[in-house]
Amino acid sequence: MRNIVIKSALLCGSATLAAWSGTAQAAGTEAGTSIPNQASVSYSVGGTQQSVDSNVATFVVDKKVNLTVTGGVITQTAIGTNDQVTAFQVTNLTNATQDFHLTPDQQNLSIPILGADNFDMSNLRVFVDVNGNGTYEAGIDTATYIDELRPDTSVTVFLVGNVPNVPGEDIAIVSLSAQAAAGGQAGTEGTTLVATSLLQADSPSTMDIVFADASGTFDLARDGIGRAFNAYKIGTAAVSMTKTARVISDPINLLVNPRAIPGAVVEYCLTVSNAGPGIATSVSVTDQLPAGTTYIPNSLAVGGVGSGGHCVLNGTTEDDDTTGTDESDLYGGSFNGSVVRGDIPSLAVGVSLTAAFRVTVN
Amino acid sequence: MIKIHSLAIGSSALAALASIVILAPAQAKTTGVTLTNSVLVQHKSAAADGTTRITLVPANHVVPGDRVVFRTVYKNHLAQPVSGMVVSNPVPANISYHGPAEGSPAPEVSIDGAHFAPLAALTVAGRPARADQVRAVRWLVHGQVPAGAAARYSYEASVK
Numbered sequence: 166m167r168n169i170v171i172k173s174a175l176l177c178g179s180a181t182l183a184a185w186s187g188t189a190q191a192a193g194t195e196a197g198t199s200i201p202n203q204a205s206v207s208y209s210v211g212g213t214q215q216s217v218d219s220n221v222a223t224f225v226v227d228k229k230v231n232l233t234v235t236g237g238v239i240t241q242t243a244i245g246t247n248d249q250v251t252a253f254q255v256t257n258l259t260n261a262t263q264d265f266h267l268t269p270d271q272q273n274l275s276i277p278i279l280g281a282d283n284f285d286m287s288n289l290r291v292f293v294d295v296n297g298n299g300t301y302e303a304g305i306d307t308a309t310y311i312d313e314l315r316p317d318t319s320v321t322v323f324l325v326g327n328v329p330n331v332p333g334e335d336i337a338i339v340s341l342s343a344q345a346a347a348g349g350q351a352g353t354e355g356t357t358l359v360a361t362s363l364l365q366a367d368s369p370s371t372m373d374i375v376f377a378d379a380s381g382t383f384d385l386a387r388d389g390i391g392r393a394f395n396a397y398k399i400g401t402a403a404v405s406m407t408k409t410a411r412v413i414s415d416p417i418n419l420l421v422n423p424r425a426i427p428g429a430v431v432e433y434c435l436t437v438s439n440a441g442p443g444i445a446t447s448v449s450v451t452d453q454l455p456a457g458t459t460y461i462p463n464s465l466a467v468g469g470v471g472s473g474g475h476c477v478l479n480g481t482t483e484d485d486d487t488t489g490t491d492e493s494d495l496y497g498g499s500f501n502g503s504v505v506r507g508d509i510p511s512l513a514v515g516v517s518l519t520a521a522f523r524v525t526v527n
Numbered sequence: 528m529i530k531i532h533s534l535a536i537g538s539s540a541l542a543a544l545a546s547i548v549i550l551a552p553a554q555a556k557t558t559g560v561t562l563t564n565s566v567l568v569q570h571k572s573a574a575a576d577g578t579t580r581i582t583l584v585p586a587n588h589v590v591p592g593d594r595v596v597f598r599t600v601y602k603n604h605l606a607q608p609v610s611g612m613v614v615s616n617p618v619p620a621n622i623s624y625h626g627p628a629e630g631s632p633a634p635e636v637s638i639d640g641a642h643f644a645p646l647a648a649l650t651v652a653g654r655p656a657r658a659d660q661v662r663a664v665r666w667l668v669h670g671q672v673p674a675g676a677a678a679r680y681s682y683e684a685s686v687k
Contacts, residue, residue, distance in 0.1 A: 194687050198621055200566075202564060202616065204615060206613065209611045210607065215559065215560070219599060221564065224587075226589055375590050
């Protein structure tokens, strides 16, 4: 796979610019418009006023194909979710009504304001916002090409895809490419426009097709194609928790192969893990004290390194109230009589931390 | 009645034919003052020395934003001079006037099609008129135009 870094943010697929057009008129006079011009002269000869008209010089305004596709949007999404929608705008700057072919693409590149692509969406589809309300509606927005887009008008195009359930990935860059196609027949996707050859013999009375779109990333100038990029970003952290218990001692066997009999000390271990891609902050682990047990005061330890659901190494010891220096060290924790709470301010990707406490079996 | 009616039709048809016969030589003759109109478009090409060369070519490929030149050529085919000559040329719809083309004297312009003056002397709603508001241009030829004389006037505009 190519891995391309784009230094400048070429997010717009295209932009107009005839160096000549002084004004910011976009599409301009409709293609096929005939512009006739006839001059006249009046003069006097021998005292008699005369008037003569010239021939009519006429030309036909040709079709100037131009479009822009705008994107540059980061769509926040979550891991393992379906039908995630990201929107583009396609604007017809052609001086005629056009259809546009639409192609969704996965991109493996890095764009400054979008980030570096590290996963692909699955089942990526493209739909046109047919009713123009800016919201993707599955049963309504079903068109997969832009039909009869008037000059100087825009339409929203949605890419819809599923986020795979793979931890650790966060950015999927997708692109929408729009290509000018012949308009004129509603409900039918027109054929791709082809520029009239400049070598072709021509008359002023025929309408030619001239491509005027600028170049963009992955598309050439004057090719009738515009492209823009959006990103899906998994912004959430996938935090999971497992709970294990082990008997530390019992009144009969003491520390040797203790059993969970009344009077036995049991340690509960709550392990939280972050599969990413984001860093989880202010993680609060709570656990209702199991029925039939009594909490052992000041037995709480938070921030231990957890592995495989076990408390491998205890963290900072916490007392049962919610004040004191034990709360302001790296981790915090408390017991309010029924619920045990452990506070972990920050949980990095791929890290597991624990909150452990002990109870006596009644 | 019927006979007379058909005769009437016949004569009107004849009259129409007659007028065509008269018109045809009128267009072909090169007496009087003739006026020839043409429209050209600026074509940019890269010159060998690295500069951009602008040439005027027939308006075959014209798209919005292109600069076009409307050119009017008069010629006095009479054996005598004419005077008080005024060459007028309306600015077509969808065309934005810019100014006189290179080599042409500046025309008087009009915003309303009736009152002509240099552009700088015109106002629209109390503000100086802009070139793109010009709807017609005309050139006044001062003095006499001698027999056989010809000249060319042109203005530059862009396609809206």
